[in-house]
Amino acid sequence: MKNLTFISCLLVSGWLTGATAADKNQPIYKDAKAPIEDRVNDLVSKMTLEEKVFQLNQYTLGRNNNANNLGEEVKNLPATLGSVIYFDEDPELRNAAQKKAMEESRLGIPIIFGYDVIHGFRTVYPISLGQACSWNTALVEDACAVAAQESRMSGVDWTFSPMIDVARDGRWGRVAEGYGEDPYTNAAFSAASVRGYQGKNLADGKQVAACLKHYIGYGASEAGRDYVYTEISNQSLWDTYLPPYEAGVKAGAATLMSSFNDISGTPGSANHYIMTEILKNRWKHDGFIVSDWSAVPQLIEQGHAANRKEAARLAFNAGLEMDMMGHCYDKYMAELVKEGKISMAQVDDAVKRVLRLKFRLGLFDNPYTPKTTAKERFLLPQSLATAEKLAEETIVLLKNENNLLPLNTKNKPTIAVVGPLAKNRPELLGSWYGHGHAENVLPINEALNAEFAGKANLIYADGCDFDGNDTAKFNEALSAAQKADIILLCMGEKKSWSGENASRSIIELPAIQEQFIAEMKKAGKPMVLVLANGRPLGLSKVEPLCDAIVEMWQPGVPGGKPLAGVLSGRVNPSGKLSITFPRSTGQIPVYYNQRKSARPNSGKYQDIPSTPLYEFGHGLSYSTFNYGDIKLAKETIKRNEKIVVEVPVTNASKRDGAEVIHWFISDPFCTITRPVKELKHFEKQLIKAGDTYVFRFEIDPMRDLSFVDSDGKRFLENGEYFVTVKDKKVKFTIED
Ligand code: GLC
Numbered sequence: 001m002k003n004l005t006f007i008s009c010l011l012v013s014g015w016l017t018g019a020t021a022a023d024k025n026q027p028i029y030k031d032a033k034a035p036i037e038d039r040v041n042d043l044v045s046k047m048t049l050e051e052k053v054f055q056l057n058q059y060t061l062g063r064n065n066n067a068n069n070l071g072e073e074v075k076n077l078p079a080t081l082g083s084v085i086y087f088d089e090d091p092e093l094r095n096a097a098q099k100k101a102m103e104e105s106r107l108g109i110p111i112i113f114g115y116d117v118i119h120g121f122r123t124v125y126p127i128s129l130g131q132a133c134s135w136n137t138a139l140v141e142d143a144c145a146v147a148a149q150e151s152r153m154s155g156v157d158w159t160f161s162p163m164i165d166v167a168r169d170g171r172w173g174r175v176a177e178g179y180g181e182d183p184y185t186n187a188a189f190s191a192a193s194v195r196g197y198q199g200k201n202l203a204d205g206k207q208v209a210a211c212l213k214h215y216i217g218y219g220a221s222e223a224g225r226d227y228v229y230t231e232i233s234n235q236s237l238w239d240t241y242l243p244p245y246e247a248g249v250k251a252g253a254a255t256l257m258s259s260f261n262d263i264s265g266t267p268g269s270a271n272h273y274i275m276t277e278i279l280k281n282r283w284k285h286d287g288f289i290v291s292d293w294s295a296v297p298q299l300i301e302q303g304h305a306a307n308r309k310e311a312a313r314l315a316f317n318a319g320l321e322m323d324m325m326g327h328c329y330d331k332y333m334a335e336l337v338k339e340g341k342i343s344m345a346q347v348d349d350a351v352k353r354v355l356r357l358k359f360r361l362g363l364f365d366n367p368y369t370p371k372t373t374a375k376e377r378f379l380l381p382q383s384l385a386t387a388e389k390l391a392e393e394t395i396v397l398l399k400n401e402n403n404l405l406p407l408n409t410k411n412k413p414t415i416a417v418v419g420p421l422a423k424n425r426p427e428l429l430g431s432w433y434g435h436g437h438a439e440n441v442l443p444i445n446e447a448l449n450a451e452f453a454g455k456a457n458l459i460y461a462d463g464c465d466f467d468g469n470d471t472a473k474f475n476e477a478l479s480a481a482q483k484a485d486i487i488l489l490c491m492g493e494k495k496s497w498s499g500e501n502a503s504r505s506i507i508e509l510p511a512i513q514e515q516f517i518a519e520m521k522k523a524g525k526p527m528v529l530v531l532a533n534g535r536p537l538g539l540s541k542v543e544p545l546c547d548a549i550v551e552m553w554q555p556g557v558p559g560g561k562p563l564a565g566v567l568s569g570r571v572n573p574s575g576k577l578s579i580t581f582p583r584s585t586g587q588i589p590v591y592y593n594q595r596k597s598a599r600p601n602s603g604k605y606q607d608i609p610s611t612p613l614y615e616f617g618h619g620l621s622y623s624t625f626n627y628g629d630i631k632l633a634k635e636t637i638k639r640n641e642k643i644v645v646e647v648p649v650t651n652a653s654k655r656d657g658a659e660v661i662h663w664f665i666s667d668p669f670c671t672i673t674r675p676v677k678e679l680k681h682f683e684k685q686l687i688k689a690g691d692t693y694v695f696r697f698e699i700d701p702m703r704d705l706s707f708v709d710s711d712g713k714r715f716l717e718n719g720e721y722f723v724t725v726k727d728k729k730v731k732f733t734i735e736d
Contacts, residue, residue: 144196171224173502203362406569431499498534623657
């Protein structure tokens with residue numbers, strides 16, 4: 001017995017000693033308790049050049065549905081690969097790939113898996129352009145948190161979102177993906193999205209790393225075409241395009257994605273000024289930049305690189321850390337280092353940035369995604385509720401003649417529901433719909449049947465298709481309209497008409513839809529136009545024919561239910577436009593914060609009014625909100641003094657309603673000319689019927705009144721300023 005005990009003691013002590021020895025011999029980078037920077041430095045010091053290079057490459061895994069960039073499963077994924085775009089919605093394939101990286105590579109460095117989760121993974125919520133119309137950053141943050149949880153539980157650690165390209169040309173299909181025409185709006189939703197995606201702890205298994213894109217100025221694409229030149233002065237770079245990125249970086253965004261576009265002669269993906277000088281040297285960003293898909297070799301098409309090796313050198317030396325599917329870094333980087341054209345120090349810095357995120361995500365300590373069922377991952381009740389609430393708040397009531405809406409159902413009216421979107425599911429998902437399934441979308445007809453059960457008779461007729469020239473079904477729709485008390489026109493766009501590589505030469509509805517609307521007018525009944533679309537539309541021809549117009553954007557899974565709520569009055573619309581609706585394509589670009597004209601009362605088009613059809617911030621409610629006068633705490637303040645401005649808003653109706661107010665500042669004259677007005681704060685409040693709410697904005701002169709020069713230097717000039725809310729405007733002065 002004694003011997004046995006003795007031997008077992010030896011074994012135990014040996015085990016312990018052995019374990020202790022193993023801990024002692026365990027490299028720091030494998031020690032979950034060691035500080036991340038120590039783990040990063042330790043690991044890089046152990047890596048070969050080849051291993052470092054592969055950390056800076058991203059391939060694809062699984063088959064994707066993006067026709068612009070078809071990714072095939074990489075059968076022989078290199079075990080040392082840094083990243084993968086993951087196209088599956090189940091973690092199994094991902095875990096198999098990860099197992100290879102952890103067990104078949106020398107150092108066991110986990111792969112980071114990315115994917116385009118733009119407005120939802122499976123619980124798809126409204127497109128971003130619509131989200132911005134909610135002016136509810138907290139709700140957008142919640143929606144991003146839903147997307148993050150579904151993504152992470154499905155094997156995705158990193159989303160290529162938020163897209164924060166300021167865009168003012170509706171011909172550009174990707175206007176759907178961002179938060180509209182205004183820098184401040186995009187900045188507010190950039191930060192909210194990052195908070196939602198990343199949460200407080202990237203390693204908690206429910207968050208994903210964010211990726212601010214497309215850095216930078218992609219929204220200025222010439223004539224709204226995609227992948228083309230963008231004329232962006234350094235002044236515009238700083239005052240218009242950079243603010244959303246600065247806000248996202250300040251919110252802690254882990255990564256950025258470099259853009260396709262040529263920025264006034266230097267493509268975004270080879271632009272040292274934006275990727276190194278601004279982002280790294282000035283903003284001290286400690287994450288990394290991934291290229292857009294093949295943006296590195298595309299430097300050749302753009303006439304910036306002679307060949308792929310040159311493209312690799314130019315992009316990497318400009319500050320681009322990771323090559324997405326370009327196969328330039330994997331092929332040429334080692335050679336370029338050996339030739340002294342890329343420094344090993346810069347390679348080490350880039351690899352550290354990638355490894356730092358992998359440690360922060362907990363991928364070294366928990367490389368595998370836990371197995372769960374689809375039911376455990378997707379379409380959870382709370383997720384659906386968040387998506388529905390957001391979809392309700394994105395709806396913008398553009399027109400409501402004689403308060404036609406909400407529909408009066410006292411006498412159980414007959415409603416003719418016509419148009420290509422009346423029974424459609426897939427088109428309501430919008431572009432970049434991730435793993436959204438059409439069968440999860442509630443179509444408008446089913447939503448109306450439920451909402452108006454027992455309250456109205458609903459008759460349906462297609463009438464026309466989205467486009468083409470087939471008028472064969474016009475008559476059937478017209479006869480339905482003649483039997484009805486009200487006509488509900490469900491019109492708009494296919495999801496493929498916006499998003500990437502989806503530019504359109506005109507923003508008007510297709511002729512067949514305009515023709516159909518005119519045909520329905522012949523029934524002589526009140527008409528409600530419902531629009532589901534991914535861009536501002538040119539509505540000048542159809543607007544006069546319709547008594548009410550409801551912009552529902554592309555709502556995702558909630559589908560027609562929020563719309564039905566607005567039509568019945570269950571939902572009081574609160575959305576306000578995040579992008580101007582021009583009268584016609586010819587008016588583009590038209591946006592609220594344009595610079596002033598030398599002759600404000602002339603120089604206009606001869607054939608149309610100079611104002612847009614619907615302005616930035618336009619949106620009607622079923623409530624009536626009366627604005628009092630703006631109250632200034634003081635009329636003259638010092639440069640370092642803050643000033644509170646207030647405006648009382650009364651809900652003079654019998655309906656509770658949410659009101660959004662936008663606080664604009666303007667500087668009537670400045671060393672560098674400024675936009676006619678600039679949004680600097682917004683707030684949304686539910687105001688009960690009959691109540692008054694006092695909205696407050698504390699103006700911090702350096703933050704809210706200053707401007708930037710063409711190298712980003714912020715300056716504040718003394719003198720007059722104005723603050724505007726709706727049509728109210730007050731002046732105050734800044735002095736030393
Ligand atoms: C696409 C898009 C970009 C997306 C990337 C990966 O080309 O430009 O937004 O994140 O490729 O799919």
